[in-house]
Amino acid sequence: MAKPKLTLKESEVSQTIDLATLLGEGAAKNDTVRETFFQLAFDRLMERLSQGRGLDNKVLPKYSKAYKNSLAYAAFDKDGTVNMQLTGDMVNAIKIIDKTKSSIKVGINDENAPKAYNHQVGDTLPKREWFGWTDKELKSIANEIRPEINNDRLLSDEVVLRALDRLLNGQS
Amino acid sequence: MARVKITGFKQAGQNLKKFLNRSIQESDLLKDIGSTAETQIRNRTRARLEEYKQDDIRDSTKKRRKSLIKSGNSFNNTIVKDTRSNLSLSGQLLDSIKHRIGNLQSLVILYLENNRKPYKGVKGQDLENKKTNTEIKNDLEKQGRKFLFISDKLKAQLESKIAQQLRKKLTLYNKIIRKLSR
Numbered sequence: 001m002a003k004p005k006l007t008l009k010e011s012e013v014s015q016t017i018d019l020a021t022l023l024g025e026g027a028a029k030n031d032t033v034r035e036t037f038f039q040l041a042f043d044r045l046m047e048r049l050s051q052g053r054g055l056d057n058k059v060l061p062k063y064s065k066a067y068k069n070s071l072a073y074a075a076f077d078k079d080g081t082v083n084m085q086l087t088g089d090m091v092n093a094i095k096i097i098d099k100t101k102s103s104i105k106v107g108i109n110d111e112n113a114p115k116a117y118n119h120q121v122g123d124t125l126p127k128r129e130w131f132g133w134t135d136k137e138l139k140s141i142a143n144e145i146r147p148e149i150n151n152d153r154l155l156s157d158e159v160v161l162r163a164l165d166r167l168l169n170g171q172s
Numbered sequence: 173m174a175r176v177k178i179t180g181f182k183q184a185g186q187n188l189k190k191f192l193n194r195s196i197q198e199s200d201l202l203k204d205i206g207s208t209a210e211t212q213i214r215n216r217t218r219a220r221l222e223e224y225k226q227d228d229i230r231d232s233t234k235k236r237r238k239s240l241i242k243s244g245n246s247f248n249n250t251i252v253k254d255t256r257s258n259l260s261l262s263g264q265l266l267d268s269i270k271h272r273i274g275n276l277q278s279l280v281i282l283y284l285e286n287n288r289k290p291y292k293g294v295k296g297q298d299l300e301n302k303k304t305n306t307e308i309k310n311d312l313e314k315q316g317r318k319f320l321f322i323s324d325k326l327k328a329q330l331e332s333k334i335a336q337q338l339r340k341k342l343t344l345y346n347k348i349i350r351k352l353s354r
Binding site: 032033035036038039040042069071072074075076077086087088089092093095110144145148149150154156157160161163164167168 | 212215216218219220221248250251256258325328329331332333334335336338339340341342343344345347348351352
């Protein structure tokens with residue numbers, strides 16, 4: 001399986017997901033579809049991490065003995081599963097960074113980005129390719145979504161989208 | 173953000189408000205936020221992270237801590253050291269952080285439970301236990317040692333969790349989850 005094309009910089013770790021190709025141009029513009037796609041992709045990444053697996057379901061290298069003996073490891077009561085979470089700040093920083101009519105860019109571009117980058121490329125930390133989704137995984141999410149897309153906008157969905165926008169962008 | 177035209181605005185506006193209030197008041201969302209805040213404050217303080225990192229402790233306190241640790245009062249020898257300033261010895265103060273949900277106001281309230289047990293002396297006897305966890309917290313705060321607050325990083329994490337819970341209320345998301353669980 002070819003690795004997905006990721007943007008890997010100290011200031012940004014991200015993946016652009018071409019929703020128009022996966023779901024069609026109409027659906028790619030639909031905010032409910034975008035947010036749902038993102039949440040399902042995030043759920044899958046978290047599910048993989050909870051099993052100590054990263055990109056392409058590969059087992060992530062084990063923690064070092066020094067880390068296992070550290071104060072942080074004990075304070076957060078970690079159990080040895082390499083889930084890329086101590087405080088959880090890094091994984092929870094994953095968000096939709098940018099949108100076009102046909103795609104969403106998902107990743108981290110805040111103060112957590114250097115850490116995410118260092119883990120992913122093994123720059124100053126052991127290399128653990130934890131972030132990203134393979135084409136196969138994205139197609140599988142698209143296959144779940146496609147038959148369920150309904151362009152009728154529900155009032156409750158409008159409220160959720162508006163609340164999300166306010167929460168994430170500070171707009172009403 | 174896409175817009176829809178909603179007719180009957182007054183009623184629609186009330187419905188929107190009701191839906192949002194109901195979503196925010198749902199106990200699963202508030203419980204998740206409360207329990208994350210509780211655990212994160214406790215663990216970040218113990219791990220001496222960010223604004224939860226406390227100033228160094230005085231020599232006299234180190235002496236007393238050493239003696240109390242020797243008497244078996246440490247709850248975890250990796251976390252507790254006589255010289256380490258992380259508000260941890262018996263673990264009771266940080267373990268006493270709890271949350272409750274004020275459903276009507278969509279509030280999560282963090283508080284300290286006041287059920288503190290006395291330290292043990294060298295011979296295993298109970299030492300005096302005059303102060304509650306709240307009183308200890310107040311004394312610590314007077315010394316500039318704060319811990320019961322939400323840091324910027326924690327706030328960002330809580331906001332991300334709220335956003336995740338909001339997305340999970342989308343009709344499309346729920347349809348797919350229902351389909352997958354069949």
